[in-house]
Amino acid sequence: MEQSDEQIARLPSGIELCFDTFGDPARPALLMIMGLSGPMIWWHPEFCRQLAERGFFAIRFDNRDIGRSTKISDGRVRRTDAVRAFMRGSRGSPPYTLSDMAGDAVGLLDHLEITGAHVVGVSMGGMIAQTMAIEHPERVLSLVSMMSTTGRRVVGWQDPRIFPLLMRSRATDKQSYVRQSQTVWRLIGSPGYGTPSEDERALAEATFDRGLSADGVFRQMNAILAQPDRSTALRALDVPTLVVHGLSDKMVHVSGGRATAKAVPGSELILVPGMGHDLPPAIWPAVIDGIERTARRASGG
Numbered sequence: 001m002e003q004s005d006e007q008i009a010r011l012p013s014g015i016e017l018c019f020d021t022f023g024d025p026a027r028p029a030l031l032m033i034m035g036l037s038g039p040m041i042w043w044h045p046e047f048c049r050q051l052a053e054r055g056f057f058a059i060r061f062d063n064r065d066i067g068r069s070t071k072i073s074d075g076r077v078r079r080t081d082a083v084r085a086f087m088r089g090s091r092g093s094p095p096y097t098l099s100d101m102a103g104d105a106v107g108l109l110d111h112l113e114i115t116g117a118h119v120v121g122v123s124m125g126g127m128i129a130q131t132m133a134i135e136h137p138e139r140v141l142s143l144v145s146m147m148s149t150t151g152r153r154v155v156g157w158q159d160p161r162i163f164p165l166l167m168r169s170r171a172t173d174k175q176s177y178v179r180q181s182q183t184v185w186r187l188i189g190s191p192g193y194g195t196p197s198e199d200e201r202a203l204a205e206a207t208f209d210r211g212l213s214a215d216g217v218f219r220q221m222n223a224i225l226a227q228p229d230r231s232t233a234l235r236a237l238d239v240p241t242l243v244v245h246g247l248s249d250k251m252v253h254v255s256g257g258r259a260t261a262k263a264v265p266g267s268e269l270i271l272v273p274g275m276g277h278d279l280p281p282a283i284w285p286a287v288i289d290g291i292e293r294t295a296r297r298a299s300g301g
Contacts (some may be wrong), residue, residue, distance in 0.1 A: 002052075003045060006068070010297030011060075011107035018068035019061035020107060028141070029114045030056040033105060035123030035147075036224065037217045039067030039210050042122075042203070047284055054119070054292050056118070063066035063125075064096070064104055065216030067207075069094065072096070072219060094222035098124075101223065102131040106139055118295045120144040123252060124224055124275065127151065134233045142298040143237075143264075144291050146244040147277050149256025150234060150263055151227040156256020161187065170214035177212070178204040185278065188251045192274015193282050214261075234263035240297035242290045246275025250284065268294070 003206035004021040019040065025123065030051055034042050040060040051058045072095060074152065081208025109117055118141050121129030123162025133140040165184055171177035174263060182206035241264045245257025261269035270290055275283060 002050070002083050003109055008068075009108050011104065011111065011113035013103065013107065014070075015064050015104055015107070016070045017061050017104060017108050017111075021060075022058040023114050024058060025050075025057050025112075027055050027057040028299075029109070029117035030058045030291070030295075031105060031117040031119045032058060032060045033119065033125030034060070034063060034123040035121075035125045035129050036123075036220050037066060037212075038063075038134065039207055041067075041086050041210065044279075044281075046281075047279070047288075049106060049209045050284065050288055051291065052288070054288060056291075056295070059108070059112070059117070061105075061108055062210075063101060063128075065213055065219055067210045069235055071211075071216055073212045093205055094226045095219050098131045098223050099135060102135060105129075105132055109139060111190050115139070116141045118142045118144075118291070119296065120146070120147045120291060121148065122279070123148055126260075127224065127227060127230075128229055128261060130234065133237055133243065134230060135237055136238070137239065139238055142240040142242075142294045144242045144244065144294055145257075145260050146279075146287070147249055147252050147257070148243075148260065150229060150231045150259045152229040152231050152259060155259040158252070158254045159187075159250035162251060163203070164245065170217065171213070172214075174205060174208045177208045181207070188249075188277040189247060190276040190280050190283075191248050191276055193280035217267070224240075229260070231263050233258065235265065237264050239264075240294050242270065242294040243267055244270045244272065244287060246272050246277065248274055248276045251257040251277035 006020045032043050039062045043060045048058045052094045119129045127147035133143045149251045171180050182200050243257050243261040261267045
């Protein structure tokens with residue numbers, strides 16, 4: 001399926017989002033939202049093409065503060081701010097919120113003149129997708145939340161080994177960044193599937209070349225730490241919903257996925273043995289089938 005060139009959407013808020021698309025714009029739109037520090041290229045192009053082959057107009061984009069989208073020039077966040085928020089459970093006043101990021105996603109739909117889309121989010125992207133469904137229900141035709149959580153602090157916790165890795169000083173050269181990335185992905189990846197080291201390295205190199213902001217990662221992290229508990233709001237949703245979570249996820253414990261599925265009325269829950277906090281190709285068929293099945297529920301088919 002045809003992949004478009006990268007484009008820039010200039011939103012009324014002043015944020016610019018870099019995006020590309022796969023498939024026919026006349027088909028139902030599928031908006032794909034990536035997680036913490038992840039540019040749109042973390043959605044593998046072949047995964048996107050397979051979604052387009054199922055009849056979707058697949059849209060992926062760089063969130064603010066990553067890749068080729070706007071890097072916020074104010075609202076400096078230090079590591080100590082993130083550590084304090086994490087340790088004290090303080091929601092605080094971050095430079096921007098998940099609601100702001102959900103507004104970015106809605107702004108991209110406006111730019112593309114799309115009134116409603118099926119929305120898929122991974123990790124932080126799942127939190128943004130949930131927020132879209134709560135705050136902009138008329139724009140979300142169906143919801144797929146993967147490896148994510150509700151914002152309730154007693155679910156979806158991290159393995160204690162991960163937070164120190166996220167809080168360390170960010171690499172400023174490519175090779176150091178690649179080494180750091182490989183360390184993290186080998187800890188949080190899918191032990192039941194594995195990811196070839198060459199693929200890890202190539203993706204890390206492409207991520208570095210695309211554009212990184214150490215401050216931006218901490219701003220995104222603070223938006224996550226400041227998120228509200230969405231449990232009550234999720235119970236009020238009336239949208240076909242699928243929740244996907246790995247039973248070996250160390251970044252967001254599977255309790256986050258279970259809590260999300262329990263909160264959203266009529267949702268479907270898929271728990272994948274051996275899956276961590278990534279999306280290895282062996283899992284793609286089940287995930288793509290689930291996305292298509294959930295979208296069909298939205299259309300009554």
